Amino acid sequence: MSTTVPGWQEVAATLVAERGDALLRYAYLLCGSREDAADLVQDALVRTFGRARGDLSAAAAEAYVRRAILNGFLDGTRRASRWRSIRHLAATGDETAGPGDERLDVQHQLRRLSPRERACVVLRYWEDLPVDGIAERLGISPGTVKRYLSDAHVKLAHALGPSPSTLDRRP
Numbered sequence: 157m158s159t160t161v162p163g164w165q166e167v168a169a170t171l172v173a174e175r176g177d178a179l180l181r182y183a184y185l186l187c188g189s190r191e192d193a194a195d196l197v198q199d200a201l202v203r204t205f206g207r208a209r210g211d212l213s214a215a216a217a218e219a220y221v222r223r224a225i226l227n228g229f230l231d232g233t234r235r236a237s238r239w240r241s242i243r244h245l246a247a248t249g250d251e252t253a254g255p256g257d258e259r260l261d262v263q264h265q266l267r268r269l270s271p272r273e274r275a276c277v278v279l280r281y282w283e284d285l286p287v288d289g290i291a292e293r294l295g296i297s298p299g300t301v302k303r304y305l306s307d308a309h310v311k312l313a314h315a316l317g318p319s320p321s322t323l324d325r326r327p
Contacts, residue, residue: 163212168205170214171221179221185278186229188267196232200224226279226293230271265315273308276301 176197183193183200204220212220266274272294279290287305291298 164205167212167214167217168201171217172201174214175218179218179225182222182278182282183225183229185266185282186226186274187232188263196225196228197221199228203228223293226275230275230294262312262316265312268315269308269311270304272296273304273311276304277308277312280305 179197179200180190180193183196184190187193187196200221201224203224204217266277269277275294276290279285279293280287285293287298287301290301294301
């Protein structure tokens with residue numbers, strides 16, 4: 157006996173099979189934790205496919221899921237604001253990376269940015285969105301996006317040092 161898979165189930169299965177890893181990487185860049193990233197993606201999939209939507213294509217479904225991941229991250233950081241204010245009291249050791257491990261340094265510094273700054277940086281440099289696209293996605297003005305990107309750039313440059321491209325310039 158063969159059964160046919162309804163349209164939304166087929167779209168969900170295709171999305172997870174083909175773009176699941178990319179969605180996990182996107183969520184990881186936002187939250188900095190593999191476990192939290194997996195939870196964000198799972199929640200976003202449930203939110204996207206948990207209610208009847210019209211005839212969704214895989215690309216449209218991915219856009220819904222990415223938006224749900226971003227919203228879930230931002231909502232979760234709002235709820236955790238109390239913990240962020242006291243987490244330094246529960247620190248259990250040195251979380252710095254070893255010498256020469258720039259990838260860990262960048263990941264560590266991304267986690268130190270505010271949630272909105274991190275979201276803007278990820279959307280700008282990972283999603284390659286223009287400032288107007290970021291503003292539309294986050295529901296804020298382009299000037300606010302520029303401020304968040306500028307503040308994040310200053311924090312990252314201060315923490316990580318000058319970029320190699322600025323070291324190569326001659327006066």
